[in-house]
Amino acid sequence: MARVFTALGDEHRQRILLLFDKGERLNVGQIAAASTLARSTVSHHLKVLHAAEVLCSEKIGKEVWFWINRRWLEETLDNVLAYVRQNC
Amino acid sequence: MARVFTALGDEHRQRILLLFDKGERLNVGQIAAASTLARSTVSHHLKVLHAAEVLCSEKIGKEVWFWINRRWLEETLDNVLAYVRQNC
DNA sequence: TTGTCATGTCAATAAATTTCGATATGTTGG
DNA sequence: CCAACATATCGAAATTTATTGACATGACAA
Numbered sequence: 405m406a407r408v409f410t411a412l413g414d415e416h417r418q419r420i421l422l423l424f425d426k427g428e429r430l431n432v433g434q435i436a437a438a439s440t441l442a443r444s445t446v447s448h449h450l451k452v453l454h455a456a457e458v459l460c461s462e463k464i465g466k467e468v469w470f471w472i473n474r475r476w477l478e479e480t481l482d483n484v485l486a487y488v489r490q491n492c
Numbered sequence: 493m494a495r496v497f498t499a500l501g502d503e504h505r506q507r508i509l510l511l512f513d514k515g516e517r518l519n520v521g522q523i524a525a526a527s528t529l530a531r532s533t534v535s536h537h538l539k540v541l542h543a544a545e546v547l548c549s550e551k552i553g554k555e556v557w558f559w560i561n562r563r564w565l566e567e568t569l570d571n572v573l574a575y576v577r578q579n580c
Numbered sequence: 581t582t583g584t585c586a587t588g589t590c591a592a593t594a595a596a597t598t599t600c601g602a603t604a605t606g607t608t609g610g
Numbered sequence: 611c612c613a614a615c616a617t618a619t620c621g622a623a624a625t626t627t628a629t630t631g632a633c634a635t636g637a638c639a640a
Binding site (some may be wrong): 519520521531532535539551553554555556 | 589
């Protein structure tokens with residue numbers, strides 16, 4: 405769960421997340437095209453986001469499609485918010 | 493707002509935040525004593541947390557007291573959660 | 581004023597992360 | 611099989627962040 409905050413605590417990764425429209429899936433090429441970073445760098449950030457379970461992915465043919473793990477994000481933020489309300 | 497995630501995305505800073513009981517105020521000495529890090533390192537992390545507005549501080553005499561900015565934390569998490577629910 | 585205590589700041593080093601190009605892997609179409 | 615394509619991975623360099631002890635500051639008490 406702590407990994408989520410690390411993942412979200414980077415400007416480029418935040419930009420990547422903001423690319424996604426509601427329920428949209430994007431492949432690496434689309435994400436890289438919208439970024440100023442090199443493809444391999446984008447790949448690195450996607451790995452971090454995936455490891456934090458913020459993004460899900462599925463490989464279809466040659467392409468890998470990513471989408472936001474809304475459920476996990478919501479659950480994590482909800483838990484932290486509940487903790488704050490109860491203990492802070 | 494993005495700074496909050498950066499601030500929370502560090503293990504040592506998370507530990508520091510978890511030290512605080514509900515509504516409690518702690519001074520730098522108490523926080524440093526509960527940590528394995530050097531005092532100057534703790535001071536650095538407190539600065540980061542303060543810059544992100546996660547912690548408030550007040551100097552009283554020789555000591556500086558810190559406490560959690562519950563309102564800001566709650567507001568930030570609430571906003572992000574609302575965004576996620578609406579756009580993800 | 582002098583000494584002590586709590587904390588902040590500085591400069592140097594260490595460690596972690598980011599970044600990129602080159603290369604590898606795996607997939608599809610010819 | 612071969613070529614073209616999408617993506618991942620590797621290794622090195624660059625950048626950022628973390629870490630520390632030494633020193634500075636500022637408050638209080640004697």
